[in-house]
Amino acid sequence: MTLARDERAALVDTMRSVGPDAPTMCEGWTVKDLAAHLVVRERRLDTGPGIMIKQFAGHTESVRAAAATEPWDDLLAKLADGPPIYSPFRLVDRWANLAEMFVHHEDVLRGGADKGGPWQPRPLSPDMQNALAGPVKGMGKLTLKDSPAEITLRTREGVDLVTAGRGDTVVVTGTPGELVLFAFGRTPVDVEVEGDGPAVEAVKGAPRGF
Template sequence: MTFAQDERAALVDTLRSVGPEAPTLCAGWTAKDLLAHLVVRERRPDTAPGIMIPAFAGHTEKVRAGAAAGSWDTMLEQLAGGPPLYSPLKVVDRWANLAEMFVHHEDVLRGAARPDQTWTPRELSAELQEALIAPAKSMSKMTLKGSPARVTLRTRDARDLVTVGTGPEVIVIGHPGELLLFAFGRAPVDVVFDGDDQAVAAVRAAKRGL
């Protein structure tokens, strides 16, 4: 089993536990809406451009909404089964889906939490934390490039993963999984900030994510 497969299985278990109407950290989406996104992402390659390109977002959302009107149990089985053979994600599952499954699993686990509250994360293995470093680096280069400060992501054991942006220095400190969630713009997230108060406030308020 790869880490991506482990997170997929854990996400499916959590979805079964919370049910289709559970809240998520994805604004406006229930657990069923999020599940539909994951299934469509792997089974409808024609919707991929709409995830990144606004001009195609309408088609992607139309297909996702249609899937969300379908069977919860069927979609759970489809997600559990992984990408189908025709999916471009099939051969790159261990790389392309680790961050996707991990972040969306946390979206469900933290769905009822307030963005400003203190959050105690689930325990992750040291090996999984290490595996999440690569996506944390790559994602932050995209999501933090417009940051109002020069942001460094630093692990709890004092490893600097990446520095992005310009301006006053702000250091975001946390375990790799939490730094990945921060890069995706999720909250609550278990990180601490070091830097000028105004710069920290600006970074915390800035929009992140795709």
């Protein structure tokens, strides 16, 4: 087993526990909607461009919506099985799917959390935190490049993982797991955002992710 497979199994267990109609951090999506997205991502390669390119998003969403009508247990079984043999994700699962499974697991776990209230993230193993530092570097450059400030994502140990964007300097400090979630635009997330007041407010209000 790899960390990506372990996180996939944990995600499926959590989805089964909360049920298909539970909320997620993906606005407008239930847990079943999210499961359909993950299944389609790995099994319908024609939907890939629509995840990042707006012109193709309609096709991607129509395929995902159709998948969301499948029986709940069937969707979970497909998600648990992982990428099929024809999917390129099968060869790169341990790298391409670690952050994907982690972020969407947190989407489910935090789906009902009060964004402005007290809240605690789940503990992660040192191995998992170390492994998530890689996606912070890769995804942070992509998702934060248009930020209204120059953002540095820094670990609690003082290691700068990535800097992106332009403008006044803002430092976002947290564990690699929380920094991944920040880079993907998730809320709530357990980080400290430091810098000049207007720059910090601009960063907090700016869209992130895809």
